[in-house]
Amino acid sequence: MNNYNILVVEDEQDIAIAIQAYLVNQGYNVFIANNGIEGLEILENEKIHLSIVDIMMPKMDGITFTMKLREDHDFPVIMLSAKSEEIDKITGLNIGADDYVTKPFKPLELLARVNSQLRRYKKFLNMVETNIKNENLFTIGGLELDVNTKEVSVDGNIIKTTPIEFKILTLLMQNPGRVFCADEIYEKVWKERAVNTDTIMVHVRNIREKIELNPRSPKYLKVVWGVGYKIEKQ
Structure with a gap:
């Protein structure tokens, strides 16, 4: 058994019920x-992973439905048509369909297409999830900051930071090598006009005490005298 939801958009009841039986099995x-x-009403209420769509239907045909579907969804679409003309296949693929099956079709062929498209879609989702995780994970040498978990670690050891320290470190690690003046750090972290930035120096000193093996000779968080602070590129 699996957790995939498939939407069958087909006006011929016998065909729709037959496809449903194959898929449920x-x-x-x-x-x-x-x-x-x-079909669009179902999409609003259910999480769909693949849709099998007939081209010729009353009220709204499969081409129009697929075009509207593609405005918000990226799951696979397999189109069905009683016509075998090449132009229908090209039209379907051009407006966002992933595969095309001509009626009458063999149930095993349709199931094979469904399984193949879902395997590809699963790989795609895994890649998207990995990229999202990577976008929120910053690593400089042995220093690592995870925006999702709000954790900072040095050489694999979790370091406790205050919310302000975490925000300052996030800003600097997102821009390795870039020097930020105290005013800029204050305005980006506190989201208000900088008035007294002496507090920045205190927070930087505290961060150093936590992430540096030797705070007097820092490896990561450097001071550019007279300019500001930066995370050194490794």
Whole structure:
């Protein structure tokens, strides 16, 4: 069994029910719509992972439905059509479909297409998730900061920071090598006009005490005298 939800948009009830039976037998959850309008309503209420869409339907055809679907969703779409003309296939693929099956079709062929598209979609989702994680994880040498978990570690050891220290460190680690003056740090972290920036020096000193092996000879958090502070590129 699996947790994939498949939307079948097909106005011929016999075909829709037959497809549903094949898919349910494979462990998929199936939703059926008789036209594109009903299909869009289901999309608003259910998390769909793949859609099988007939081209010729009343009220809203499969081409229009797929175009509207693609405005908000990136899951695979397999189009069905009783026509075998190449122009239908090209039109379907150009407006966002991922695959095309001509009626009448063999159930095993459709299932193979569904399984193949879902495998690709799973890989795509994993890549997206990995990229999101990577975008929020900053590493400079042995210093690591995770925006998602709000954790800082040095050589694998978790370092406790205050919320302000974490924000300052995040700003600097997002821009390694860039020098930030005290006013700029204050305005970006506190989100207000800088008035008294002496507090920045105190926070920087505290951060150093926590992340540096030798705070007097820092490896990561450097002072550029007369200018500001930076995280050194490694």
